[in-house]
Amino acid sequence: MITESTQTPEPSPTVTPSNSVISTDTSNLLITINAAAQLPVKLTPLNYLSWCTQFNALLLGYDLLGYLDGTHPCPPKPATVSPTSPHTLWVRQDQLLLHAILASVSEQVISLIATTTTSKVAWEKLNQLYASKARSRVMGLKERLSLMHRDSKPISEYLQCVKAIADELALIDLPLSNDDLVIHILNGVAPEFKEISAPVCARDSSISFETLYDKLVEYEATLK
Known part of the structure; x- marks a missing residue:
């Protein structure tokens, strides 16, 4: 009588990727x-x-x-x-x-x-x-943001400056809400942008930075 034996297959070895950094x-x-x-x-x-x-x-x-x-x-x-x-x-x-x-x-x-x-x-x-020193840097960034105005800069350059400060605050775990960012932007544009500012502030929902950017740049081109 021949008894058939069964063997449990050995588990496959775990392979670690050669480019793993940990x-x-x-x-x-x-x-x-x-x-x-x-x-x-x-x-x-x-x-x-x-x-x-x-x-x-x-x-x-x-x-x-x-x-x-x-x-x-x-x-x-x-x-x-x-x-x-x-x-x-x-x-x-x-x-x-x-x-x-x-x-x-x-x-x-x-x-x-x-x-x-x-x-x-x-x-x-x-x-x-x-x-x-880091805390004083946070205060400095927030002060720069609150005092920033477009003045004679192109609107695209002004928006990039505002966004750069907002991004720096986000990097240090102090991100601005979308509404706060929009308020800072609109507070710094000149009065000739009031036709854009008023409808944005009256919206029922928030407007994204990208959408506001497009609207302001397009409106600046219309003014010119």
């Missing part, structure tokens, strides 16, 4: 960040809020923010240190984060944190150095 070592549970690819905005003395926003998003995505804000402290060092102990893994992950911070700042900034030994210390030092 490498996860499943045995050590470490996440490596490629700063050049994933943190394209380098920190300078003038862009702390936009840099911090992109770094925060990455850390939240990989559940690593606890290393920097102190909610995931270093486990106690065991009497016998092993490569896979929680303490060792924490230190290694922390150094990878510190390396990512150092790699994502400009030459002007790196010397200020070159002697830091943990990611938390480096993060806090940058916050102390630039957070207050």
Whole structure:
């Protein structure tokens, strides 16, 4: 009598794309960040809020923010240190984060944190150095927006200036609502655009920046 044997097929190996910018070592549970690819905005003395926003998003995505804000402290060092102990893994992950911070700042900034030994210390030092300046930058952008007028500029140039400030505020996680942007634009155009401004303000629904742009540019051409 012949017994037919059945074999369970071996699972196919998992293939990681060769161009992946994140490498996860499943045995050590470490996440490596490629700063050049994933943190394209380098920190300078003038862009702390936009840099911090992109770094925060990455850390939240990989559940690593606890290393920097102190909610995931270093486990106690065991009497016998092993490569896979929680303490060792924490230190290694922390150094990878510190390396990512150092790699994502400009030459002007790196010397200020070159002697830091943990990611938390480096993060806090940058916050102390630039957070207050960043707040003053937000106030400066909002003031520029409120005082901006078309004057003798072509309407397209004026609209581009307004949109550039609005985009900068959005980059630092302080976006203007569409209605606020429209109000700022209409407040800065000359009185000869009142025939466009009045119907826009009387609309029941918001008008997009792109639609308003087309209407104002077309009306300027009519005036000429």
